[in-house]
Amino acid sequence: MLSRVADALYWMSRYIERAENNARILDVNLQLMLDFENQNEETVRHHWEPIINSLEEHDLFYSLHSEANAETVVDFVSFEKKNPHSIHSSITRARENARTVREHASSEMWEQINRVYLFLGSERSRSLFAGSAYEFFKSIVEASHLFQGITDSTMTHGEGWEFIQVGKYIERADRTSRILDVKYHLLLPTGEKVGGNVDVVQWLAVLKSCSALEAYRKLYVGEVAPWSVAEFLITHDSFPRSIRFCVNRLDLALHRISGSAKTHYACEAERLSGRLSSDLDYSTIGDIFSFGLHQYLDRIQSRLVVVSDAMHETYCEWMEEEDEIVSRATSPVAK
Numbered sequence: 001m002l003s004r005v006a007d008a009l010y011w012m013s014r015y016i017e018r019a020e021n022n023a024r025i026l027d028v029n030l031q032l033m034l035d036f037e038n039q040n041e042e043t044v045r046h047h048w049e050p051i052i053n054s055l056e057e058h059d060l061f062y063s064l065h066s067e068a069n070a071e072t073v074v075d076f077v078s079f080e081k082k083n084p085h086s087i088h089s090s091i092t093r094a095r096e097n098a099r100t101v102r103e104h105a106s107s108e109m110w111e112q113i114n115r116v117y118l119f120l121g122s123e124r125s126r127s128l129f130a131g132s133a134y135e136f137f138k139s140i141v142e143a144s145h146l147f148q149g150i151t152d153s154t155m156t157h158g159e160g161w162e163f164i165q166v167g168k169y170i171e172r173a174d175r176t177s178r179i180l181d182v183k184y185h186l187l188l189p190t191g192e193k194v195g196g197n198v199d200v201v202q203w204l205a206v207l208k209s210c211s212a213l214e215a216y217r218k219l220y221v222g223e224v225a226p227w228s229v230a231e232f233l234i235t236h237d238s239f240p241r242s243i244r245f246c247v248n249r250l251d252l253a254l255h256r257i258s259g260s261a262k263t264h265y266a267c268e269a270e271r272l273s274g275r276l277s278s279d280l281d282y283s284t285i286g287d288i289f290s291f292g293l294h295q296y297l298d299r300i301q302s303r304l305v306v307v308s309d310a311m312h313e314t315y316c317e318w319m320e321e322e323d324e325i326v327s328r329a330t331s332p333v334a335k
Contacts, residue, residue: 013167
């Protein structure tokens with residue numbers, strides 16, 4: 001597979017997953033606002049600004065808006081074209097990557113991603129959002145789920161499909177870690193103790209953001225505590241949005257691409273993913289809180305970036321010369 005194809009499939013998958021996760025956290029944050037009374041400008045800013053910080057677009061946001069509230073943050077993360085992480089930008093970039101590799105994706109995949117792109121650019125999306133933000137964000141999440149289902153059902157599960165899995169699980173692990181980090185490090189109101197009423201509501205919001213509330217309650221009946229929520233979303237081995245599950249699937253996809261055995265590694269990306277996977281397999285929530293939850297999650301994010309960079313260097317950079325040779329060989333001039 002050519003490096004440009006692998007790269008396009010990888011980023012197409014990441015952008016689709018990013019759009020879905022943005023829709024999730026915005027929807028939950030809007031609903032969470034309904035549970036708070038006596039809101040003033042400071043409490044509203046404290047509620048919404050962490051989302052901007054989690055996207056690492058603080059400066060860009062305040063260059064466009066004077067304050068962080070429901071209206072400005074939701075618009076910035078949903079529709080703002082200047083924001084590279086917005087839902088609109090993510091879907092646009094996913095579509096552009098899909099367009100460049102249409103011959104490697106099924107027609108059903110292209111139709112689905114194009115359908116979402118056209119919807120976001122239409123007045124219908126704005127009308128739906130104005131009428132019901134819940135229905136708008138639900139439509140984005142369902143569109144992502146439909147794209148993933150179509151991909152699994154209509155695309156050959158070869159190298160291209162594995163690169164899609166790599167992109168999906170890197171992005172999902174990163175977003176789960178950021179959602180947790182936002183809550184623990186930023187969202188807890190000043191003076192509010194861990195385990196207080198507001199704290200419980202916010203940890204429920206974290207679970208809802210990851211579609212994890214029902215699965216969590218089956219395991220931790222009647223208990224909503226920071227350590228149990230963090231344990232579930234970080235170390236659970238079979239919940240599809242836990243960091244451990246995502247990293248294990250990421251590592252598996254990388255091994256399938258190279259054909260190397262799970263107990264060995266064929267490139268730096270596999271070595272790094274395997275090491276991260278092993279660390280998560282043997283970490284306990286006690287170890288994590290002793291290290292510091294914020295510090296641990298920040299380290300996870302950094303290690304995911306390193307895995308992504310190593311994967312790109314292995315499969316996208318070293319084959320650029322080969323791509324150029326193939327391009328010259330198939331050009332009209334060469335013929």
